[in-house]
Amino acid sequence: MTCNIKKNDKNNGLNYWCLTHKTKATENNGIAPALCDCKYKERYENMVEMTPEEIKSLKIIYPNLNESTNVSIFMNGEECKGILKIENSIIDLKDYGGLMLSKLNHIELETSQCPNCNGRHTDNGEFAYTPHSKHLCIYCGRFYKVEKANIGNELALYFSFPDIHLKNEVINIEDCCEVTYDLFTGEVLINNLSCNKVRQKDKEIDVVNFLNQKLKKEY
Ligand SMILES: [Zn+2]
Ligand SMILES: [Zn+2]
Ligand SMILES: [Zn+2]
Structure with a gap:
């Protein structure tokens, strides 16, 4: 394309x-x-068109956030190497991480619609946890305003995602920081364990703040 x-x-x-x-x-x-x-x-080049009913599981993996923000998407147990299309939405790679950030920050998702192209809105990176009234439509690249500051994600139009609960644990991420998020169960794991704090260079950091910082430019 x-x-x-x-x-x-x-x-x-x-x-x-x-x-x-x-x-x-x-x-x-x-x-x-x-x-x-x-x-x-x-x-x-590889558009994967699915209906919401056909998607039974959706999981993302950041293999090592210490090194990069590369992410892999797993749909129905298999890695999805293309771009997902659901109804009128094209789900970009960044949109899954945006959803994780919004859910971690307990954001009530309200997807708005672009008045220029009618595209539905998704917020990623720092916009996924910072309510704003001026949105950049990623379908047409134009800004538009909404009355009340909000945050949207197109995936939330098709699925109702559970809240994320983190265990009261501290995980060391000195050597590796693998992050997995199962969208349908709401499970977020760091190096395969649920935790609300990570430890790096003898410092303990709140997991939500840590992921907000790591992924803030992923929009
Ligand atoms: Zn292009
Ligand atoms: Zn926005
Ligand atoms: Zn637009």
Whole structure:
């Protein structure tokens, strides 16, 4: 799937947006970009279209947050190497982590709709736990305002996800920090254990604050 870059004038500096990959494109010395900044365009070659009823399990794994924020998606027990399409929603890789952050921060998800393209809104990275009234639509790349600050996630349109409960434990993440989140059971595990604190360099950090910080730029 090739980039389909659209110019959005007067758009807070975000002048170019790729409609194919739902990602901004960056101007180079005043020259209109031909490609967008999406890091996993090859995934879009493999659109996996599912109905909500067909999805029985959904799990994400960050193999080691000490090294990178790369994430793997497991659907119905198998790794999903493509991009998920549910009804009118294209679920980007970042959207699963956004959901985890919102659930960890006890956010009431209210998905708004873009008045420009009717796309439903999903908040990721720091926006997944910081209510805001000015949203950036990742379908068309335009900003729009809502009356009351809120946070949305398109996945929540199709499923009702349980709350996340963390055990009162401390896990050492000095060597590795694998994070798994089972969306349908609400289980978040760090190095295979449920905990509400992690220990790194003799410091104990609240798990929610730790994940908020680690994933804050993943939008
Ligand atoms: Zn693109
Ligand atoms: Zn938003
Ligand atoms: Zn839009």
